[in-house]
Amino acid sequence: MQQNELKTPYFMIDEDKLIANLEIAKQLKEISGVKLVLALKCFSTWGVFDIIKPYLDGTTSSGPFEVKLGYETFGGETHAYSVGYSEDDVREVADICDKMIFNSQSQLAAYRHIVEGKVSLGVRLNPGVSYAGQDLANPARQFSRLGVQADHITPELFDSINGVMFHMNCENKDAEAFIRLLDSISTQFGQYLDKLDWVSLGGGVFFTWPGYDVEKLGLALKAFSAKHGVQLYLEPGEAIITKTTDLVVTVVDIVENVKKTAIVDSATEAHRLDTLIYNEPASILEADEDGAHQYVIGSCSCLAGDQFCETSFDKPLTIGQRLHIADSAGYTMVKLNWFNGLRMPSVYCQRSSGEIQKLNEFDYADFKRSLSQWSVK
Template sequence: MEQSQLATPYFMIDEGKLRRNLEICQQLKARSGVKLVLALKCFSTWGVFDIIKDSLDGTTSSGPFEVMLGYETFGGETHAYSVGYSEADVRAVVPMCDKLIFNSQSQLQAYRHLAQEKTQLGLRLNPGVSYASQDLANPARANSRLGVHFDQIDPSIFAGLDGAMFHMNCENKDASTFSALLTQISEQFGDYLDQLKWISLGGGVFFTYPEYDLDTLVEALKSFAERHQVQVYLEPGEAVITNTTDLVVTVVDIVENGMKTAIVDSATEAHRLDTLIYHEPASVTEADQNGDYEYVIGSCSCLAGDQFCVSRFAEPLAIGQRLHIQDSGGYTMVKLNWFNGLKMPSIYCQRQDGRIELLNQFDYQDFKRTLSQWSIS
């Protein structure tokens, strides 16, 4: 089947592009000794795990269902982390996880007896420094609830831990900045880190970004591991799937009120939520920054400010024309919702041999089932 025959909206994952990112993952592992676990909070489309899992060491989670998904569909190591566990959560994930990481010392104290001798225990630490362009995504923001600060550590509670996790980056494209953060946490937490078997340095390290200084990253990771005699982990999400996936949409109307708006059969509120949350405009493959024709690419939702971007084009857009919203893999499919009862995008993968494989599609019954399963008679 040709892409032109597929009903929009849909996500198209490109296997070839995904494998190019995975080649860099493999280089990083081989040169630095680091282990990589896929951050399922970013990307959980398990229909392409057959492509990814041979290049990574396992998965990491932010909630119990992600733990289950990683365990069932990916294999390798399964890391379980949550900002807040219930006792039922802990009991559910312990049989499946290799590492159970708590966000606070109070949770560690409350539940470690359920996990000891069954899985390795870790604690999230907050160094008070980070690299994040927006406060919303900054784990070191004021009054952060994420992890234990140095002056809060109780040595008696820390004793008996196998590892620790830091997550202090968000789309960090600068290896030197990341290296400096490692130096800071070594100086601050070094005596504690020397007691551990492993340390996860979290995600947000954008090592597949074009022209990223991989040499500096490799040396920083090797030096950190040797200094503390630990196995180091990274938790890539965006780095694995960046620039692999398009959201393909169709122009269904063109209206004008000061500017021309091309309304498409999709919505950021429902299908590309981070565009709306972080106010970062999407990019359109067909756009031409030097073009004479400017359009707002607007969604078909009822939310007044719901738009993908403002783009220029070499030719006027037409109703029925398809547009490709680039880099739509991370934090999209995991956040899909049924706002306005809009049609949910299908999910496809284009394999390297050209075959288009359907991974999932949705219909009215899926929408209906998410809202109620039974009626009151």
């Protein structure tokens, strides 16, 4: 099977690129002693977990289905966290997770009797400081509901839990900035951390970004762990799968209204939602920023503002031409939806051997079943 034989749209994961990121993760673990658990909210394509499992220590989740997926398909440590558990959620995962992290002291009080003695108990803390490019993704934003603020902590809490979780980063590519956050939580919460077995520092630390000082990060984590006598965890998502995957699309029409728009057989609202939510233009591998031919890369959805980006090419685009929308793994496949009844992208992995492995494909029956299951008379 050759890529040009595959029907677009589709995602193509590159095993070699994935392994390159994982080797950096391995280096960080060796320097720091930190354990790494994959954030399934970012990437849950379990068909490639066989590649990832040898490098990481387990998974972390944001809802009960992710807990079950991590337990069944990844193994290792299974961490369960939710902003708001129901009692049914807690009972559903109590026997299959290793750590259960509650978002508030009230949730811990309500449900600890269900899981006590079965899991290692934790609570999320909100340090009031963070690194995030957009307020929408800022865990320490004003009126944040995420975690317990320092001035709300009941000190006795730390005598009855095993660990805590901080999640205070979003695409933090600056080791120095992360170290400043580490120092801040050590100052604020150090007296409490000294009583615990483990601390999770959450995700959003982009240690696989080109030029990132992995050794500096690793030594800082090692020092923090030694200072407070805790096992540290990071919860990488994007750091593991960044720049590993393209969304491959085909130009189906070219229209002009002052600007030329190449309409492709995909949509941000259905297939690459974060492009729309965060207004972050996609990157097209075939583009040339110095090219003479400028286009809007527009989607085939009916949403007026649904477009991937505006960019330039060295040659005019043609109907039937394929484009590769780069870096399309994180927060994409986990957010796919059926808006407009568009064809859902298939998912493939190009293995190191050159083999193209089909991980999943979707058809009309999947669309129909997602909306109702009972026949209409």
